[in-house]
Amino acid sequence: MELLNIYQNNYLIVFVFLCLGILLPVVALFLGKLLRPFKPSEAKYTTYESGVEPFHDSRVQFNVRYYIFALMFVIFDVETVFLYPWAVAYDKLGIFALVEMVIFVILLLIGLVYAWKKKVLRWI
Amino acid sequence: MVQDLLQSNPGWGQFIFFFITGLVLLLVVLGFVTFSILAERKVMGFMQNRIGPNQVGGRWGLLQTVADVLKLLLKEDIIPKVADKPLFILAPVIAFAPSFMVLAVIPFTDKFQFADLNVGLLYYVAISGLTVFGILLGGWASNNKYSLLGGARATAQMISYEIPLVMSVLGVILLTGSLNLNDIVHAQEKAWFILLQPIGFIIFLIASTAELSRTPFDLPESESELVAGYHTEYTGFRWAFFMLAEYVYLFAMTGLITVLFFGGWLPLFGFLGFIPGSVWFALKFCVVLFIYLWFRSTFPRMRADKLMEFAWKILMPIAIANIMLTALIKSLFF
Numbered sequence: 001m002e003l004l005n006i007y008q009n010n011y012l013i014v015f016v017f018l019c020l021g022i023l024l025p026v027v028a029l030f031l032g033k034l035l036r037p038f039k040p041s042e043a044k045y046t047t048y049e050s051g052v053e054p055f056h057d058s059r060v061q062f063n064v065r066y067y068i069f070a071l072m073f074v075i076f077d078v079e080t081v082f083l084y085p086w087a088v089a090y091d092k093l094g095i096f097a098l099v100e101m102v103i104f105v106i107l108l109l110i111g112l113v114y115a116w117k118k119k120v121l122r123w124i
Numbered sequence: 125m126v127q128d129l130l131q132s133n134p135g136w137g138q139f140i141f142f143f144i145t146g147l148v149l150l151l152v153v154l155g156f157v158t159f160s161i162l163a164e165r166k167v168m169g170f171m172q173n174r175i176g177p178n179q180v181g182g183r184w185g186l187l188q189t190v191a192d193v194l195k196l197l198l199k200e201d202i203i204p205k206v207a208d209k210p211l212f213i214l215a216p217v218i219a220f221a222p223s224f225m226v227l228a229v230i231p232f233t234d235k236f237q238f239a240d241l242n243v244g245l246l247y248y249v250a251i252s253g254l255t256v257f258g259i260l261l262g263g264w265a266s267n268n269k270y271s272l273l274g275g276a277r278a279t280a281q282m283i284s285y286e287i288p289l290v291m292s293v294l295g296v297i298l299l300t301g302s303l304n305l306n307d308i309v310h311a312q313e314k315a316w317f318i319l320l321q322p323i324g325f326i327i328f329l330i331a332s333t334a335e336l337s338r339t340p341f342d343l344p345e346s347e348s349e350l351v352a353g354y355h356t357e358y359t360g361f362r363w364a365f366f367m368l369a370e371y372v373y374l375f376a377m378t379g380l381i382t383v384l385f386f387g388g389w390l391p392l393f394g395f396l397g398f399i400p401g402s403v404w405f406a407l408k409f410c411v412v413l414f415i416y417l418w419f420r421s422t423f424p425r426m427r428a429d430k431l432m433e434f435a436w437k438i439l440m441p442i443a444i445a446n447i448m449l450t451a452l453i454k455s456l457f458f
Contacts, residue, residue, distance in 0.1 A: 006240075008134045013239040014247075016142040017228040020150055021221030025365050032197050032361045045205040047268050048356055057206075058269040066280050069432070073283040076440070080290050083447065084246060087297040095455045098448075105444055112436070121436045123429035 068120050072112075079108050146238070149227065157371040158189045164417050171421040199360035204267065207357060211265035216358070216365035219258025222251045223372040230379040231305050233389040233401040244305040245297065248380060249290050252335070255369060256282050259344070262366065263354035274353025277428070278344030282335060284435040289331035291443035295324040295450040296384055309388035318385040323446045325385045327439055332377050333419060334435070336370065340423035343431060374416065382408045 047054040086093070086101055115121055132138075162177065162185065169176025181187025203212055229244040231237035241247050256279050263275015297303060299320060300311040308317075318325045334341035345353030355366045382388060386408045389401030426434070 005133055006130050009130045009138055010239040010241055012134050012138055013142050013146070014225065014228050014241070016139065016146050017225045017238070018221060020143070020146050021224035022217060024150065024224070025217045025220055028197075028365075029361055032201070036198055036360065037200050039200065044200075044202055047204050047206055047266075048351070049269065050351075054206075054268075058267050058272050059264070062272070062276060066276050069280050069284060072436070073287065076287045077283075077290075080287065080294075083291070083294055084297065084303070087294050087447075087451075088301060088303060090298055090451060090454070091301050098451045098455060101451070102448060105448070109441075109444070112440070116437065121433055123432045 065120075065123065068115075072115060072120075075108065075111065079105070142238075146228075149238070150224065153224070153227065153372055153375055154368075156375050157368060158193070160371060160374065160413065161189045161192075162186070163413075164420065167414070167417045168421045171418075193364070196360055196364045201362065202357075202359045204357050206267045208265040208267065211261050212357075213362075215258050215262035215265055216362050216369075217258070218261060219255050220365045220369040220372070222254040222258075223369040223376065226251050226376045227372070227379075229305060230376065231309060231383060231388060232379070232405055234306075234309075236402070237306070240306060241304070243303050245293060245303045245308070245384075248376075249286075249293075252373070252376070253286060255373070258369070259354050259366075262358070266354075266357035268357050270351045270356045271354050274344050274350045274356065277350075278337060278354055281337065281341065281343060281431060281435075284432055285331045285334035285341075285439075288327050288435060288439035288443045289335055291440065291447060292324040292327035292331065293384060294443075294447045295321045298447070298450050298454055305383050305388075309383055309390060312387040312390060316385060316387040316390075321385070321446075321450070323442065324450075327443050327446070328381065328385070329415070331435075331439060332381065333416065334431075336373055336377060336416075338374075338416060339420045340426050341431065342425060343428055346425060374413070378409055378412045378416065381412050386412070 047058070049055075082104070083101070086097060090097065130138075165188070166176045166184070177185030177188040179185060179188070180191045203209055226248050228239040229237075229241050229247055231240075259282075260275045260279045263271045263273075263278070266272070296308060296317050299317065300308050302308065302311075311317075337344050344350075345355070350356070355363050358366065382405060388408075389405045391397045391399060391401075391404055
């Protein structure tokens with residue numbers, strides 16, 4: 001019972017930190033609102049574009065490379081998620097688990113080599 | 125007293141107690157941010173053979189950052205007309221909140237730690253990944269070309285370097301057999317992990333510099349190309365929260381390196397154990413922090429194309445090789 005309470009209290013602390021992390025910006029921005037000046041003018045609210053009148057929307061189509069890096073990130077991050085419990089339990093699993101993990105990692109490394117050869121990793 | 129509180133049923137009493145202690149930590153961290161910015165400017169000044177801030181608050185410019193923060197508080201708040209207003213307001217909060225949340229698990233000494241989670245390290249990695257959303261949202265909501273480019277670049281950089289970062293600590297986890305940061309410190313009583321995991325440490329240091337987007341990896345906000353990157357349109361305190369998040373992460377990351385590789389609060393040698401753990405932690409913390417400041421005035425900024433290749437083609441294969449090597453050595457010799 002005590003252990004359960006300690007467990008729950010530790011996550012309560014995490015929740016408290018979340019509350020504080022949200023409260024600080026809210027409080028600071030509210031205090032700032034009381035202090036800062038408010039003198040609106042048309043020119044202030046235009047988008048910055050090095051002094052040029054901004055032309056058309058900035059949400060344009062952009063390079064697909066970002067998307068490919070995001071895909072690769074998902075693959076290798078999931079691999080890491082599998083590696084974490086393996087590393088924690090490695091004492092009990094021993095050399096057999098190491099061989100299995102090497103095979104798993106090599107499978108994913110083949111994917112990396114493929115991407116490398118396809119020149120996806122090169123940034124232009 | 126704290127033990128009793130931890131062992132009893134969670135309720136409002138605990139909430140209020142943790143809230144007050146957390147608030148104290150928050151104030152300490154804000155103080156740290158204030159003076160780390162000053163220290164950064166001073167150290168950079170001395171390294172570049174100039175004086176640095178010396179006007180406000182005496183010869184050392186001790187109140188310079190305080191004055192800067194007060195000035196930011198008095199700045200007019202401008203939200204561009206074409207910006208997506210709700211997301212524009214939300215983005216700094218999303219960027220800042222996780223940076224403070226990760227501090228909950230860092231053990232400062234053997235008695236002073238907030239949340240002693242069994243999955244401490246995983247918690248750190250998972251929560252610190254959330255800041256990317258704040259940065260990407262901020263860049264997108266500004267509806268400014270520089271912001272969007274900066275946001276996209278920051279996201280690509282952060283997710284690319286997150287993989288070597290999380291893989292380099294796997295060696296430490298293998299040697300400890302636990303994700304609990306307390307256990308990791310206790311496992312270093314014989315030898316610090318910087319000696320047992322030198323490759324892991326170097327990869328972690330490089331990748332963490334990139335995660336913090338500090339020089340030489342400060343491409344998301346490279347002034348000469350992108351004006352200010354993802355926070356080009358932000359003014360006053362909204363902008364301050366992006367900066368604050370960056371420096372709170374610097375605090376957290378320095379603390380994490382101290383805990384993972386420098387033995388946390390443990391003394392350098394056994395016979396020096398009479399010096400309290402908090403002093404040891406502070407000393408190691410300052411050394412690691414100084415390395416980051418040193419980096420900033422030593423290295424030139426990397427090129428954008430080299431940056432991504434470096435993460436995927438060099439750091440990641442080495443990190444994987446390091447894991448397998450550690451596992452092999454452990455099963456053969458331990």
